Amino acid sequence: MRTVTTVAELREVCDAARAHGRTVGFVPTMGYFHDGHRSLMRAARAENDLVVVSLFVNPTQFAPTEDLAAYPRDLEGDAAQAAAEGVDLLFVPQVAEVYLGDERTTVHVGGITEVLCGASRPGHFDGVTTVVTKLLSMVGACRAYFGRKDAQQLAVVRRMTRDLNLPVEVVGCPLVREIDGLAMSSRNAYLTDDDREGALVLCRSLFVLSEAVQRGERDCDRLRALLTDMLGTEPRIKVDYAAIVDAATLEPVGRLDRTDSSETLVALAAFVGRARLIDNVTISVSGEHATVDLGRTAVPAAEER
Amino acid sequence: MRTVTTVAELREVCDAARAHGRTVGFVPTMGYFHDGHRSLMRAARAENDLVVVSLFVNPTQFAPTEDLAAYPRDLEGDAAQAAAEGVDLLFVPQVAEVYLGDERTTVHVGGITEVLCGASRPGHFDGVTTVVTKLLSMVGACRAYFGRKDAQQLAVVRRMTRDLNLPVEVVGCPLVREIDGLAMSSRNAYLTDDDREGALVLCRSLFVLSEAVQRGERDCDRLRALLTDMLGTEPRIKVDYAAIVDAATLEPVGRLDRTDSSETLVALAAFVGRARLIDNVTISVSGEHATVDLGRTAVPAAEER
Numbered sequence: 001m002r003t004v005t006t007v008a009e010l011r012e013v014c015d016a017a018r019a020h021g022r023t024v025g026f027v028p029t030m031g032y033f034h035d036g037h038r039s040l041m042r043a044a045r046a047e048n049d050l051v052v053v054s055l056f057v058n059p060t061q062f063a064p065t066e067d068l069a070a071y072p073r074d075l076e077g078d079a080a081q082a083a084a085e086g087v088d089l090l091f092v093p094q095v096a097e098v099y100l101g102d103e104r105t106t107v108h109v110g111g112i113t114e115v116l117c118g119a120s121r122p123g124h125f126d127g128v129t130t131v132v133t134k135l136l137s138m139v140g141a142c143r144a145y146f147g148r149k150d151a152q153q154l155a156v157v158r159r160m161t162r163d164l165n166l167p168v169e170v171v172g173c174p175l176v177r178e179i180d181g182l183a184m185s186s187r188n189a190y191l192t193d194d195d196r197e198g199a200l201v202l203c204r205s206l207f208v209l210s211e212a213v214q215r216g217e218r219d220c221d222r223l224r225a226l227l228t229d230m231l232g233t234e235p236r237i238k239v240d241y242a243a244i245v246d247a248a249t250l251e252p253v254g255r256l257d258r259t260d261s262s263e264t265l266v267a268l269a270a271f272v273g274r275a276r277l278i279d280n281v282t283i284s285v286s287g288e289h290a291t292v293d294l295g296r297t298a299v300p301a302a303e304e305r
Numbered sequence: 306m307r308t309v310t311t312v313a314e315l316r317e318v319c320d321a322a323r324a325h326g327r328t329v330g331f332v333p334t335m336g337y338f339h340d341g342h343r344s345l346m347r348a349a350r351a352e353n354d355l356v357v358v359s360l361f362v363n364p365t366q367f368a369p370t371e372d373l374a375a376y377p378r379d380l381e382g383d384a385a386q387a388a389a390e391g392v393d394l395l396f397v398p399q400v401a402e403v404y405l406g407d408e409r410t411t412v413h414v415g416g417i418t419e420v421l422c423g424a425s426r427p428g429h430f431d432g433v434t435t436v437v438t439k440l441l442s443m444v445g446a447c448r449a450y451f452g453r454k455d456a457q458q459l460a461v462v463r464r465m466t467r468d469l470n471l472p473v474e475v476v477g478c479p480l481v482r483e484i485d486g487l488a489m490s491s492r493n494a495y496l497t498d499d500d501r502e503g504a505l506v507l508c509r510s511l512f513v514l515s516e517a518v519q520r521g522e523r524d525c526d527r528l529r530a531l532l533t534d535m536l537g538t539e540p541r542i543k544v545d546y547a548a549i550v551d552a553a554t555l556e557p558v559g560r561l562d563r564t565d566s567s568e569t570l571v572a573l574a575a576f577v578g579r580a581r582l583i584d585n586v587t588i589s590v591s592g593e594h595a596t597v598d599l600g601r602t603a604v605p606a607a608e609e610r
Contacts, residue, residue, distance in 0.1 A: 106412075164412070
């Protein structure tokens with residue numbers, strides 16, 4: 001695996017690959033890798049000739065009050081993990097390599113960025129869509145891999161690439177859970193043992209909701225009440241939102257068995273200790289049958305091979 | 306020359322060219338070609354293996370009060386001219402091919418879009434930057450050609466492609482004038498003979514300013530006064546702006562002989578009859594020497610070959 005820090009080096013490798021008819025798979029990350037990141041790298045490795053991972057804690061997607069400075073970093077460990085996953089090129093730019101400092105251009109997606117996480121993180125998605133456009137342009141990616149844990153980000157990036165005709169296939173990969181169900185996140189590093197116990201109410205309420213759906217519940221008001229009741233039992237968390245929305249438009253949904261057979265996203269966000277955590281499941285209903293995508297549980301490292 | 310109407314056909318040809326190591330030159334236009342457009346096609350033809358011209362009157366860059374419906378069109382004549390210039394591919398999409406209708410994504414360049422034409426055409430440049438991003442992505446252009454007549458558009462597109470790291474070289478080509486000096490524009494078709502005579506004050510005032518600069522005038526307040534006085538003598542026009550600004554930042558300039566040796570743009574806009582016309586010259590000063598780029602005068606068709 002080669003590590004590069006400049007756009008020029010990155011371009012040189014990626015342009016040469018594409019000029020030889022090789023496909024380029026790209027995984028944009030903020031580092032501090034966990035099994036979720038590794039699963040994106042594996043998906044990219046399986047489907048592309050050249051696999052590029054960027055590691056860049058993008059300042060423009062953090063509000064001044066947020067955790068930019070504290071965001072966990074471990075470049076050495078990340079590089080070892082990326083190499084172990086067969087990544088070809090790790091792009092680790094300084095901020096000044098990505099932003100000259102006098103930028104005036106923003107890529108803005110309206111509507112679906114103003115709800116859910118966008119409501120409590122104003123400007124966040126403008127930072128995401130602008131830097132993703134930049135990174136996709138630098139890499140010239142054929143496919144880009146995003147985790148479904150960040151369900152709104154995935155919906156926003158899909159919308160953006162479609163609206164701007166960007167020549168890239170956006171691939172959504174399953175959310176990955178710890179053995180106890182907690183959705184993997186670099187921000188889990190912020191949790192004390194007590195926080196972590198409290199945080200489990202997020203996934204547990206989604207599992208309970210999933211069981212209700214499997215028993216036949218299709219009414220979203222009742223499902224929302226179920227979520228709210230269960231989340232309300234845990235004093236160690238402060239709920240930001242608990243929403244049941246269309247997975248693409250992020251508009252509230254009345255029933256899971258809508259006639260258009262669109263996917264429904266059940267998404268949660270809560271403050272736990274110093275962390276703001278998110279979790280979600282996606283539900284598809286076809287006739288009497290409901291499929292709830294809970295993500296997958298990480299295989300412990302020892303059993304992995 | 307092949308004419309295509311769908312993004313899929315366009316992509317197929319352009320992707321195949323790039324996959325074979327051929328360069329792709331792109332000229333985005335709104336059609337109704339004049340010698341200015343043809344000069345862009347010639348520049349693209351001289352520098353690239355595949356030359357693509359798009360002909361699309363982009364509705365999102367027109368305000369509701371503007372001339373979208375009236376904008377002059379002549380597809381047959383345009384196709385003949387493009388073919389004569391050696392264009393390989395003419396892309397003529399319907400509006401529904403470019404916009405699905407539920408787009409939520411905008412590419413916005415701040416600051417330099419709010420002055421000059423942006424001040425009197427709010428939203429115009431968002432329409433331009435968004436459609437140019439889309440077209441560049443569809444074509445996968447290596448180089449894109451824009452006329453210096455639209456000096457602000459060129460500055461905005463340059464800024465946008467730099468800020469978003471778009472993998473394209475933006476090439477600015479000289480403004481082209483009629484024999485009598487009028488800057489070529491598809492919108493000149495709106496002018497009556499009397500309008501046209503009045504419109505000549507735009508280029509003539511720039512020529513007078515150029516002479517003053519050649520005689521040594523470097524003070525922009527005096528140059529602005531000269532412009533305003535001369536434009537004021539012509540009752541058939543209504544001046545929108547007469548500005549002397551930095552060619553990249555579009556910020557007002559005090560003297561032409563600035564220490565940073567940046568280019569200065571002298572830009573005019575005026576309403577003449579049914580038309581809104583623009584014109585400009587670019588000035589570089591190096592030591593005692595000033596270079597004024599007045600553009601070039603079109604060679605009449607009979608003498609062209």
